[in-house]
Amino acid sequence: MRERIEDALKTPGSDYLEIRIEESQGSRIRYRGKELEDIGRFTNLGGNVRAMIGGGWGFASFNDVNRLSHYVELAINQARLIGRRDSRLAEAEPVVDMVSVQMRRNPLRVPLSDKKRLLDEYNHIIWSTSPQVQTSIINYSDTLRSLHFANSHGTYLRQEKLDIGFSLIAFARKDDDVQQAILSLGSSDDYGVIEGRHEEVEDMVERAVSLLSAKPVKGGCYTVVTDPHLAGVFVHEAFGHLSEADHVYQNDRLLELMILGRKFGGEHLNIVDGAAIPGLRGSFRYDDEGTPSTKTYLIQNGVLVGRLHSRETAAKMGEPLTGNARSLNYRFPPIVRMTNTCIEAGQVPFQDMISDIKEGIYACHSYGGQTSMEMFTFSAGEARMIRDGQLAEPVRGVNLSGNVFETLANIEAVGNDLAWNQGGGCGKGEQSPLPVADGSPHIRIRDVVIGGQG
Amino acid sequence: MIERLLKRARAASREAEVFVFTMEETPVSFEANELKQLQTRQVQGTALRLIVDGRIGFAASTRVSHPESLVDAALEVAPFGTTVDFEFPELSKEPDLPIYDPAIAELPVEDLIEIGRDMIANIRESAAEALCDVRVIRRNATLTLANSRGGQVSYRKTTISASLNANLIRGTDVLDVFEYDSTSIGSLDHRAMAREVTRKIRLAKHTGSVRTANLPVIFTPKGAAETLLLPMKLALSGKTVLEGASAWGDKMGQPAVDSRITLWDDGKAEGSIASAPFDDEGIPTRRTCLIDKGVIRSFYYDLRTASLAGSASTGNASRSLETMPTPSPTTWIFEGGDVDEEDLIAGTREGLLVDQIMGAWAGNVMAGEFSGNVHLGYKIENGELVGRVKDTMVTGNVFQALRSLDGIGKVAHRVSSEIRIPALLFSSLGVASRG
Numbered sequence: 001m002r003e004r005i006e007d008a009l010k011t012p013g014s015d016y017l018e019i020r021i022e023e024s025q026g027s028r029i030r031y032r033g034k035e036l037e038d039i040g041r042f043t044n045l046g047g048n049v050r051a052m053i054g055g056g057w058g059f060a061s062f063n064d065v066n067r068l069s070h071y072v073e074l075a076i077n078q079a080r081l082i083g084r085r086d087s088r089l090a091e092a093e094p095v096v097d098m099v100s101v102q103m104r105r106n107p108l109r110v111p112l113s114d115k116k117r118l119l120d121e122y123n124h125i126i127w128s129t130s131p132q133v134q135t136s137i138i139n140y141s142d143t144l145r146s147l148h149f150a151n152s153h154g155t156y157l158r159q160e161k162l163d164i165g166f167s168l169i170a171f172a173r174k175d176d177d178v179q180q181a182i183l184s185l186g187s188s189d190d191y192g193v194i195e196g197r198h199e200e201v202e203d204m205v206e207r208a209v210s211l212l213s214a215k216p217v218k219g220g221c222y223t224v225v226t227d228p229h230l231a232g233v234f235v236h237e238a239f240g241h242l243s244e245a246d247h248v249y250q251n252d253r254l255l256e257l258m259i260l261g262r263k264f265g266g267e268h269l270n271i272v273d274g275a276a277i278p279g280l281r282g283s284f285r286y287d288d289e290g291t292p293s294t295k296t297y298l299i300q301n302g303v304l305v306g307r308l309h310s311r312e313t314a315a316k317m318g319e320p321l322t323g324n325a326r327s328l329n330y331r332f333p334p335i336v337r338m339t340n341t342c343i344e345a346g347q348v349p350f351q352d353m354i355s356d357i358k359e360g361i362y363a364c365h366s367y368g369g370q371t372s373m374e375m376f377t378f379s380a381g382e383a384r385m386i387r388d389g390q391l392a393e394p395v396r397g398v399n400l401s402g403n404v405f406e407t408l409a410n411i412e413a414v415g416n417d418l419a420w421n422q423g424g425g426c427g428k429g430e431q432s433p434l435p436v437a438d439g440s441p442h443i444r445i446r447d448v449v450i451g452g453q454g
Numbered sequence: 455m456i457e458r459l460l461k462r463a464r465a466a467s468r469e470a471e472v473f474v475f476t477m478e479e480t481p482v483s484f485e486a487n488e489l490k491q492l493q494t495r496q497v498q499g500t501a502l503r504l505i506v507d508g509r510i511g512f513a514a515s516t517r518v519s520h521p522e523s524l525v526d527a528a529l530e531v532a533p534f535g536t537t538v539d540f541e542f543p544e545l546s547k548e549p550d551l552p553i554y555d556p557a558i559a560e561l562p563v564e565d566l567i568e569i570g571r572d573m574i575a576n577i578r579e580s581a582a583e584a585l586c587d588v589r590v591i592r593r594n595a596t597l598t599l600a601n602s603r604g605g606q607v608s609y610r611k612t613t614i615s616a617s618l619n620a621n622l623i624r625g626t627d628v629l630d631v632f633e634y635d636s637t638s639i640g641s642l643d644h645r646a647m648a649r650e651v652t653r654k655i656r657l658a659k660h661t662g663s664v665r666t667a668n669l670p671v672i673f674t675p676k677g678a679a680e681t682l683l684l685p686m687k688l689a690l691s692g693k694t695v696l697e698g699a700s701a702w703g704d705k706m707g708q709p710a711v712d713s714r715i716t717l718w719d720d721g722k723a724e725g726s727i728a729s730a731p732f733d734d735e736g737i738p739t740r741r742t743c744l745i746d747k748g749v750i751r752s753f754y755y756d757l758r759t760a761s762l763a764g765s766a767s768t769g770n771a772s773r774s775l776e777t778m779p780t781p782s783p784t785t786w787i788f789e790g791g792d793v794d795e796e797d798l799i800a801g802t803r804e805g806l807l808v809d810q811i812m813g814a815w816a817g818n819v820m821a822g823e824f825s826g827n828v829h830l831g832y833k834i835e836n837g838e839l840v841g842r843v844k845d846t847m848v849t850g851n852v853f854q855a856l857r858s859l860d861g862i863g864k865v866a867h868r869v870s871s872e873i874r875i876p877a878l879l880f881s882s883l884g885v886a887s888r889g
Binding site: 027028032033035036037038039040041042043044045046056057058059060061062063064065066071074075078079081082083085112113116134135171173176177178179180219220221253254257331333367369370371372373374375376377378379397399401402403405447449450451452 | 488489490491492493494495496497498499512513514515516517518519523527528530531534535536537563564567623626627628630666693696697698699701776777778812813818820821823825826827829844845847848849884885886887888
């Protein structure tokens with residue numbers, strides 16, 4: 001394989017050439033309701049070629065790896081059609097390395113019958129915890145990818161990447177009203193992460209059931225304290241995507257808004273992203289362009305100090321490489337993506353955070369969110385009113401929306417209890433769901449617009 | 455290859471189905487008005503379903519040269535598989551549908567590039583500062599199905615689609631106008647797409663504000679498609695109904711929404727990229743009336759959900775290479791209503807016109823609850839659009855709201871090749887704003 005790839009890299013006609021070949025195998029199990037709905041095995045073999053000529057890119061991906069040289073020619077011809085552009089690549093040392101996953105519990109060695117037994121146990125808990133459970137969905141998948149990456153600068157990398165994703169949703173129903181709660185987990189090195197979660201599954205069901213008796217929240221502007229789960233989603237959606245350099249590098253006006261050195265929040269605000277922390281869902285040793293992973297400060301002491309880059313965006317903006325070029329799989333070229341993103345822990349304990357709030361909202365968990373760069377929106381999985389410094393009645397339908405810049409500045413307190421969400425898959429363009437982790441401690445934000453019935 | 459694979463599969467089981475999918479697509483991307491990347495993607499793969507002792511074993515692979523290992527993988531999985539009570543159907547040739555256009559299949563890449571260039575040039579004529587991201591994709595696919603009943607069917611489909619996002623920033627005000635279209639035959643009216651975007655940029659020049667209250671809200675056809683259809687698609691799916699999670703599960707034959715609403719699912723709709731002669735299990739596609747004058751008439755099914763419901767497949771099975779078939783809508787066609795669109799706006803004293811909404815479905819989709827940020831919407835005052843609103847959320851419950859409609863536009867507009875829906879005026883939805 002290495003020989004074939006290095007041979008193909010010698011094809012003339014381009015300024016820069018990359019070849020990726022990927023093999024993968026995995027399994028997927030899905031339950032819907034009381035029944036197992038889907039169980040399957042899949043294997044993949046595919047690859048891609050990226051060529052740059054005069055700064056323009058051509059790209060070809062394929063399953064028929066026997067025709068590698070045809071696709072190399074195709075990518076080069078396409079780059080030629082793009083014509084001269086000003087794309088350059090940041091300087092990087094060529095890397096020759098082989099990375100295998102340090103697995104704690106290897107899912108490929110866990111018999112299918114054992115996986116099914118575990119899921120049966122969880123499903124049984126869902127269905128026996130409350131008579132109001134209407135239906136449930138359990139999704140499990142594992143994929144082991146074996147990647148070869150080589151480029152015309154002399155990099156040759158072999159990397160193994162493992163991804164395990166696991167999510168459970170319980171739906172509870174009372175008359176015409178249906179509410180849901182989600183538990184999602186994931187790992188890049190350990191099947192054990194999904195074992196022994198029986199208590200959390202039971203909690204999840206109880207969350208769904210208690211939403212049935214929660215009143216719809218009154219829409220308006222509130223002081224909001226979010227739990228680490230929801231705050232993690234917030235930092236990913238509201239700020240993380242804005243830090244992806246490919247959103248700003250060709251957009252001068254957006255760049256003006258995201259100028260390094262600009263104050264975004266208080267001294268207590270520190271936001272980082274990086275794949276270098278081992279064992280988190282978005283962790284890896286090298287990104288999909290062969291750049292080593294790092295820890296990148298995006299906001300430090302309230303000030304914008306960094307953003308996330310690929311080799312192309314780093315060159316364009318004259319900023320350091322951060323190891324954030326990722327592709328979902330061989331079908332797609334790498335683009336700038338987050339890895340593990342978090343608000344770093346601050347000083348404030350949770351009790352202190354709510355004790356002087358006369359009327360506010362405590363919002364927890366999340367279904368997900370969306371961003372349009374300036375504006376973000378995300379929904380709380382459950383919430384309670386805060387009244388006179390205490391947690392009060394449960395409310396539902398709490399959806400938070402706002403302007404990123406204003407909201408970060410409105411963070412009044414950063415908690416001391418960082419926790420990570422690892423069940424998430426990030427969507428960007430067509431490359432979804434990409435394994436990522438996001439995290440945060442509790443945070444308190446003033447002046448948040450909460451959607452709700454008037 | 456298919457015969458060999460089926461032969462091996464049938465040695466293991468009486469019921470076997472082979473699904474082969476090949477595709478080549480050419481996405482052309484523009485970023486910030488410049489041609490950025492040309493891609494070619496070739497996909498080919500095979501999926502196998504075996505029924506062994508009443509359970510399904512499923513395996514899929516894109517390893518071109520070793521399909522036979524699929525049988526082993528499927529057999530390994532079968533003892534744990536879903537229980538099924540159906541047989542694979544007799545596969546008979548359906549009359550050809552016009553979904554393959556050689557002109558699209560053979561369109562030179564340079565022409566795809568020109569479509570993008572032309573749209574961008576048109577928009578910048580009136581909005582020079584707009585930064586446009588455009589994707590034009592041409593796709594050529596072949597789908598082949600064979601099963602142990604002995605038949606084999608196949609079709610080719612071409613698709614050309616374009617999506618465009620025009621971004622304008624003035625200070626901290628960010629405007630994104632998004633447009634999308636697709637077709638299986640003929641050509642894309644990309645000039646019309648550019649005109650729509652230009653019109654919306656012009657309309658968004660002035661800002662307006664709205665108070666926090668329950669107000670009348672009009673969704674444009676595009677806004678309606680983006681905001682309202684997802685829970686309806688879930689509620690009308692045979693699968694959701696079987697699970698007892700559908701808001702309309704016990705409403706078969708009963709009125710569920712406004713009596714001016716009639717909705718068809720059409721698997722053979724002309725020019726739609728969702729059309730095919732048969733679905734992904736080989737069942738012929740058709741037109742199914744889902745809602746007739748507000749009354750639920752049918753859910754949509756695949757083989758498995760139909761057999762569990764004691765009904766018949768409606769030809770709505772959809773799958774990707776790596777997933778088992780599941781019921782999926784094809785082209786949704788609403789009938790038009792009773793009011794001219796201009797009159798919907800003219801008759802509103804205070805309200806919102808919503809065209810693009812963001813994040814509506816981060817919440818409780820199954821219950822029909824949406825709460826989204828108004829990404830592109832306008833304040834209506836005394837029957838006129840007075841400015842674009844920002845920092846505003848619209849909240850409501852689709853199933854309830856469809857029972858309190860004040861007006862439905864006369865014309866069901868083609869939002870994309872797979873949706874025709876009119877503008878909808880809801881009498882009261884929750885509007886929240888800081889403005």
